[in-house]
Amino acid sequence: MDRTRFILGLLSFVAVGMMIGGMFQLAFIKRLEEAPHDFSWANDPEAHLLRLGNIKPEVISWSPRITVFHNFLSAEECEYLKAIATPRLTISTVVDWKTGKGIQSDVRTSSGMFLTSDERKYPIVKAIEKRIAVYAQIPVENGELIQILRYGKDQYYRPHHDYFSDTHNQKRGGQRVATMLMYLSDTLEGGETYFPMAGERECSCGGKKVKGVCVKPIRGDAVLFWGMGLDGSTDPNSLHGGCEVLQGEKWSATKWMRQRATS
Structure with missing residues (x-):
């Protein structure tokens, strides 16, 4: 007991x-x-530069490979890039595969400009470029200069591939591997980035129902997509376009990344 x-x-x-x-x-x-979610990084300048604790990745397709990074840019960074670009915007061009030069085309109806090599050294631009390199896992030196675009009402970019179909444009840096597309403004209606080969889901592109994946522009978000597959060959499924803007204005910044250093 x-x-x-x-x-x-x-x-x-x-x-x-x-x-x-x-x-x-x-x-x-x-x-x-x-x-606070960022309490362990409060005094870490590298974490602040990379926006750790703010950026939220979302894989939306594996074929083609597409990842949306929510809150990739701060509101201040978005306005900064727009301010740099505004005085120098000109009618956008597309690459002429025969000469490698830009030509005007009804394929693309936006206005745009490229940051200069000197502007690439500005602290804010430098921080954005390092952030792109870290999240894309592609060295900074493999990136082209950032292009900033503005789409007004009824403007668009028809579906296309970012990789090159010729050898002329691959002489400096090789083939384009991936693209980071950053949204600098909220589009009230339309202006989605459209991937017609990314599955059979239905989405809205410029007010029209289409098959594929459509990413709505949200200020600060970024879309990383790959023009080359895991086997090193170009991926035709990376076909994409900018849907027609129905209302408001769409601002974006694009960073193309190559196989090798571009300079």
Whole structure:
């Protein structure tokens, strides 16, 4: 009898201890949940530059490979890029495969400009480029100069591939591997980035129902997509376009990345 009472008493003691321990554990977890999400990075300049704790990746397609990075740019960075671009916007061009030069075409009806090599050294631009390199896992030196575009009402970019079909444009840096497309404004209606080869889902492109994947422009978000597959060959499924803007204005910044250093 005494042995039984001892065992029951011991079990009761262990049970009470476990309950008390569980309560302390729950209290500790609650304190962690209520603490600022970036508390461990508050004094880390590298974490601030990379916007750790703010950027949220979302894989939306594996073929082609497409990832949306929510909150990739801050509102201040978006306005900064727009301010640099505004005085120098000109009618956008497309690449002439025969000469490698830009020519005007009804394939693309936006206005745009490229940042200069000097502007690439500005602290804010430098921070954005490093962020792109880290999240894309492609060295900064493999990137082309950032292009900034503005699409007004009824403007668009018909579906196309970012990789080159000729050898002329591959002489400096090789083939384009991936593209980071960053949205600098919220488009009220239309202006989606459309991937017609990304599955059989239905989405809205410029007010029209289409098959594929459509990414709505949200200021600060970025879309990373790959023009080359895992086997090193160009991926025809990376076909994409800019849907017609129905209302408002669409601003974006594009970073193309190559196989090798571009300079």
